[in-house]
Amino acid sequence: MWKFLKDSGYLFMCALLVIVLAIAILWALSIGTVKLPLQQIFAAVVNQLQSDTPIDALGKGPIHDIIWLLRLPRLILAALVGCGLSVCGVIMQAIVKNPLADPYILGISAGASLGATAAILLGIGLSFGENFVGIAAFIGAFVISLGVLFISNLGGRSNSIKLLLAGMALSSVCSAFSSFIIYFANNKEGMQTVAYWMMGSFAGARWDNLAVTAPIVILAVLFFWSQSRMLNLMLLGDESALTLGTDLHLYRQLYLLISSLIVGFVVYSAGMVGFVGLIVPHVIRMLVGTDHKKLVPVSALTGAVFLVIADGLCRIIIPHTELPIGILISLIGAPCFVYLMIKRTYGFGGN
Template sequence: MWKFLKESSYLFICIVLVFLLIVAIFWALSIGTVKLPIEQIYMAVIMQLQSDTPIDAIGKGPVHDIIWLLRLPRLVLAAIVGCGLSVCGVIMQAIVKNPLADPYILGISSGASLGATAAILFGIGLSFGENFVGIAAFTGAFTISLGVLFISNLGGRSNSIKLLLAGMALSSVCSAFSSFIVYFANNKEGMQTIAYWMMGSFAGARWDNLVIIAPLVIISVLFFWTQSRMLNLMLLGDESALTLGTDLHIYRQVYLLISSLIVGFVVYSAGMVGFVGLIVPHVIRMLVGTDHKKLIPVTALTGALFLVIADGLCRVIIPRTELPIGILISLIGAPCFVYLMVKRSYGFGGN
């Protein structure tokens, strides 16, 4: 009976989160420089879904263009980024067995920053077109992930501590190279572009990019959901897992690479968005516990909801100006993190 009640409450939380996510998307579609009534939004969405013409076909009216070409792509991207970063936070915390871990802890953010800095100031990757900065950032993030794996396996098999140390070392190297490039480039406009990119934004969202990013993130999250047992074992440690007949070494490598792939695509599409993968998993653990079978889907939905609401707020906090998403997330995330530490509820399993 108790097990049935626990399953029912978990299902209820998921249903409520899906409902809130839909409500948040419609709310965010209605706000901005041009305010739109919910009825017009609903009709524009239904008409496009029933239509056989492409989304960007001309002659569909300003309401359709605002919703389908400007606001909805960025909200879908916000939901995908929130989902991906939150789940990556859960995975990284399990991999390194540290509740303070986040998707960027193993030097991934520094690698992305180095790639973006080199692209903006040196024009590396210009042949890839207008997305060359994001592609360079993705390449930097994924390359550093491979480097972390390589270094952590030198002199013996990697473990959570060696992964952390390798990540810290490569992060310092990437930061030093980024500073070196900025110092000698003497490009004021390029430095402003780097600073804006580091703050994160969903303004550049387009459907053709989402067709690639969304399936990758969703499939990766579903994969991690199927790995709940292994992730639970990682919290127990390698020695305990070995006594149960499971060697976590290869699983840790695979999970790190898949997480890095997600983070790389997130950086490619939205720049640097911090704190999501750190705060959301903590809060959800206090609600549903440490079992990854329940933790991963609830965390994914909460992360999506959180960034959709945050993106809406970024467009209305300052009139006629869009606040970079990274600034708002940091303003919300840092106090929340301090509160969790003060309440001593930041470890695996909350209280």
């Protein structure tokens, strides 16, 4: 009976978060420099769904273009980024058994910033086309994750401590190279571009990019949801897992690579967005506990809702100006994390 009630509460929370996400998207579609009533939004959505013409076809009117070409792609991207980063935070914290872990702590963030800095200031990757900065950042993030795995396996098999130390070492190296490039580039316009890219933005969202990012994030989240038993074992430690007949070594490396793939595509699509993978898993553990079967989907939905609302706020806080998403997330995330640290009833894994 108690198990049924607990499962019912978890399913109700998931259903509620889906409803809240839909409401948040409708709210964010209606606000901005041009305010749109809900009737016009519904009409534009229904007309496009019933139409056989492409979304970007000419002559469909300004309301259609605002909704389908500007706002809806960026809101879907915001939901995907929030979903991906939140789940990556859950996975990273399980891999290294560290409550301070997030998608960027293992050097992935520094690798992405090095790739973007090299692309913007040195022109590396221009052959990739107009998205060369994002692609270079993705390559940097993925290469550093491979480097973390390689270094952590030197001198013996990797474990959570070696992964963490390898990530910190490579993060310092990447930051040093990024600073070196910025120092000698002497390109003020390029430096401004690097700074803006580091703050993150969903303004560049397009349907063709979403067609690549969405399947990767969704499939990866579903995969991690199916791995809840292994993730629960990781919290117990390698020795306890071995006594239960499971070797976590290969699983840990596989999860790190898939997490890096998510972060790489998120960085490619939206730039650097921090704190989501750190804050959301902590808050959700306080509500549903440490069972990853519940933690993964609830964190994914919560992260999606959080970034959709945050993106809407970024477009209305300062009139006629868009605030970079990274600034707002840091202003919200840092105080929340400090509160969690000083809350006596909270520890890694909940109460």
